[in-house]
Amino acid sequence: MLWLCIxxxxxxxxxxxxxxxxxxxxVTACEGSxxxxxxGNPAAQNARLKPDMNYTVALALCPAVQKIERSPAAETAAxxxxxxxxxxxxxxxxxxxxxxxxxxxxxGALWLEIAGSxxxxxxxxxxxxxxxxxxxxxxxxxxxxxxxxxxxxxLLARSGIRVVMSSTAALQLRIRNLPLALLSLEPVIAGxxxxxxxxxxxxxxxxxxxxxxxxxxxxxxxxxxxxxxxxADPRPVFRLPARYDARFDFEFEVKSxxxxxxxxxxxxxxxxxxxxxxxxxxxxxxxxxxxxxxTNTSVxxxxxxxxxxxxxxxxxxxxxxEHLELPAPTIGLGLIADQFAMPAALQADLAHxxxxxxxxxxxxxxxxxxxxxxxxxxxxRQVADHRPEASWTAAPLQATRETPQFPERPxxxxxxxxxxxxxxxxxxxxxPERIEGGWWDTVDVQRNYYVVHLSNGSSLWVxxxxxxxxxxxxxxxxx
Amino acid sequence: MNRAETLQHLAWLCRNGRxxxxxxxxxxxxxxxxxxxPGGGWQVGTIVELMPTxxxxxxxxxxxxxxxxxxxxxxxxxxxxxxxxxFAPALSQHGVRLDRLLVIQAQQAEDILWxxxxxxxxxxxxxxxxxxxAKIRDREIRRLQLAAEAGGSxxxxxxxxxAAHEASPAALRLRLRRIANALQVDVVKCRGGRSGVSVKVExxxxxxx
Numbered sequence: 001m002l003w004l005c006i007x008x009x010x011x012x013x014x015x016x017x018x019x020x021x022x023x024x025x026x027v028t029a030c031e032g033s034x035x036x037x038x039x040g041n042p043a044a045q046n047a048r049l050k051p052d053m054n055y056t057v058a059l060a061l062c063p064a065v066q067k068i069e070r071s072p073a074a075e076t077a078a079x080x081x082x083x084x085x086x087x088x089x090x091x092x093x094x095x096x097x098x099x100x101x102x103x104x105x106x107x108g109a110l111w112l113e114i115a116g117s118x119x120x121x122x123x124x125x126x127x128x129x130x131x132x133x134x135x136x137x138x139x140x141x142x143x144x145x146x147x148x149x150x151x152x153x154x155l156l157a158r159s160g161i162r163v164v165m166s167s168t169a170a171l172q173l174r175i176r177n178l179p180l181a182l183l184s185l186e187p188v189i190a191g192x193x194x195x196x197x198x199x200x201x202x203x204x205x206x207x208x209x210x211x212x213x214x215x216x217x218x219x220x221x222x223x224x225x226x227x228x229x230x231x232a233d234p235r236p237v238f239r240l241p242a243r244y245d246a247r248f249d250f251e252f253e254v255k256s257x258x259x260x261x262x263x264x265x266x267x268x269x270x271x272x273x274x275x276x277x278x279x280x281x282x283x284x285x286x287x288x289x290x291x292x293x294x295t296n297t298s299v300x301x302x303x304x305x306x307x308x309x310x311x312x313x314x315x316x317x318x319x320x321x322e323h324l325e326l327p328a329p330t331i332g333l334g335l336i337a338d339q340f341a342m343p344a345a346l347q348a349d350l351a352h353x354x355x356x357x358x359x360x361x362x363x364x365x366x367x368x369x370x371x372x373x374x375x376x377x378x379x380x381r382q383v384a385d386h387r388p389e390a391s392w393t394a395a396p397l398q399a400t401r402e403t404p405q406f407p408e409r410p411x412x413x414x415x416x417x418x419x420x421x422x423x424x425x426x427x428x429x430x431x432p433e434r435i436e437g438g439w440w441d442t443v444d445v446q447r448n449y450y451v452v453h454l455s456n457g458s459s460l461w462v463x464x465x466x467x468x469x470x471x472x473x474x475x476x477x478x479x
Numbered sequence: 480m481n482r483a484e485t486l487q488h489l490a491w492l493c494r495n496g497r498x499x500x501x502x503x504x505x506x507x508x509x510x511x512x513x514x515x516x517p518g519g520g521w522q523v524g525t526i527v528e529l530m531p532t533x534x535x536x537x538x539x540x541x542x543x544x545x546x547x548x549x550x551x552x553x554x555x556x557x558x559x560x561x562x563x564x565x566f567a568p569a570l571s572q573h574g575v576r577l578d579r580l581l582v583i584q585a586q587q588a589e590d591i592l593w594x595x596x597x598x599x600x601x602x603x604x605x606x607x608x609x610x611x612x613a614k615i616r617d618r619e620i621r622r623l624q625l626a627a628e629a630g631g632s633x634x635x636x637x638x639x640x641x642a643a644h645e646a647s648p649a650a651l652r653l654r655l656r657r658i659a660n661a662l663q664v665d666v667v668k669c670r671g672g673r674s675g676v677s678v679k680v681e682x683x684x685x686x687x688x
């Protein structure tokens with residue numbers, strides 16, 4: 001087993017906010033009556049605000065600092081979305097648990113078993129390059145570590161050691177001189193070890209295990225065993241859900257649709273990762289905008305061909321957003337998909353023309369339908385019915401099966417026949433053509449159709465109603 | 480290389496450059512019209528403005544043979560904001576493949592232009608027919624012209640006949656009117672050809688048979 005750990009030191013902040021601001025911003029958590037800083041954005045770090053600092057002190061150092069409340073639920077949701085995304089790189093993905101204690105909150109992590117994946121991706125270097133390329137699109141701060149045990153890989157990631165440790169012996173040797181603080185132990189134990197003069201991991205490992213268990217509890221001894229791989233470290237493995245249902249709750253209200261694009265981009269890239277992991281595509285998915293005090297807004301995104309391109313998804317969502325009036329500020333996003341289909345681009349379709357053009361056509365039609373509404377972009381089909389208004393229908397683009405034969409017909413048909421006031425009978429060029437039908441579906445039609453010429457050169461298709469209504473009607477143009 | 484040789488070489492380069500840039504032509508299907516159009520037909524990758532005096536004089540019939548050929552060749556045709564229902568039985572009778580025909584019902588003027596540009600840019604469309612809702616400006620025609628070049632499709636823009644008096648950057652501008660049993664096509668502007676000529680096209684007065 002070789003584990004790749006993706007450590008997410010800024011997860012408490014990044015789970016709540018997907019884009020960075022220039023203003024100092026910290027995530028805080030309450031313990032007792034005091035409020036503590038969990039982590040801060042780069043601007044806050046520049047203002048010398050450090051994790052585990054009392055919030056009052058932080059305010060004194062930087063009065064302009066803004067705070068948001070830590071949300072372990074949001075961190076769990078983010079880790080789950082990431083796990084679904086990571087499944088494309090490995091079939092064994094373990095999302096770490098989100099620690100409730102805020103002092104350990106920055107140890108959020110995700111593990112991938114990679115020994116089985118390296119060959120598929122063409123070696124270690126290619127694998128890491130592919131992973132980092134995709135990971136960069138999600139805009140998380142991350143560190144990578146690769147080691148033979150879960151805790152070992154996490155420790156290497158947190159220490160910023162990007163050297164592969166494939167054996168436990170090499171791992172032990174490499175971590176000997178690392179400071180104890182990197183282990184992210186419980187604060188009480190870390191304090192006790194510090195008092196006892198144990199400053200490096202090597203020193204702690206050299207202590208007799210029995211004594212360690214007695215003095216600091218069995219849990220620490222067990223942790224050390226798992227770290228160096230002397231005992232197994234069983235964890236629940238992430239299972240890819242059959243239905244994709246991701247949520248992203250904000251800690252603040254988002255008013256502009258422009259600002260929604262940042263979290264949307266991340267969600268769609270995670271979604272695309274999930275689709276790659278399942279080796280499938282999607283033709284229809286739903287994005288929900290949660291509002292406070294108003295019903296949620298749902299937007300269905302439909303594609304004419306199944307796909308898994310995050311940028312295409314984003315273009316379509318953006319197009320819809322531009323024409324959408326959200327009733328209230330947004331406090332959360334949801335993405336749901338449960339119908340999957342193989343992307344058309346990956347299916348060999350040599351018989352039907354060039355693949356790339358089909359895909360381009362589908363993308364263009366999707367863009368048009370996203371902006372103008374799907375019912376406004378359609379193909380045409382003939383219907384075997386003698387009534388002109390019933391002899392055609394709007395239909396999706398597809399090969400037609402029936403080709404009924406009619407006498408010659410005009411190129412333009414009026415959506416509704418228009419009553420004509422005839423003072424002078426125009427010049428009749430041909431006719432009448434008797435058209436009857438429709439008694440079976442209540443639109444009974446008895447008409448005599450004529451082609452008439454007007455003095456300005458127009459040829460019209462008019463009819464005389466032989467039924468109860470009577471009168472003359474304009475029904476089309478011979479354009 | 481002496482001066483004469485250099486000149487000769489340059490002339491050769493010019494000629495060569497021109498032959499490689501020969502425009503692709505889609506025959507209009509009307510011999511009288513093809514005779515006056517440069518290259519002998521609709522030039523692919525350009526904007527054609529059609530300005531009929533009235534509706535129902537054969538203004539759509541004029542380009543239907545080209546549409547039939549384009550759809551039969553497997554490329555798509557789109558009608559953007561048509562004024563009436565494009566009547567499927569008639570199109571089918573004239574040889575247009577309906578499974579290659581897309582209708583876009585846009586209402587807003589800017590939506591129509593946007594849809595036209597998007598369709599022109601897509602290489603799958605061989606021809607794009609549009610009926611702009613509002614007066615279309617030079618700048619917009621120029622944008623469409625660029626899109627048509629990029630997508631290799633021909634854009635047929637139907638405009639009011641009054642527009643014939645104004646200038647436009649479109650490559651070809653035709654005024655259409657019916658005289659007796661023929662469609663009179665006045666070439667208002669023709670890039671790479673003769674403007675100001677008129678030609679009688681025997682567009683059959685449909686339904687008169």
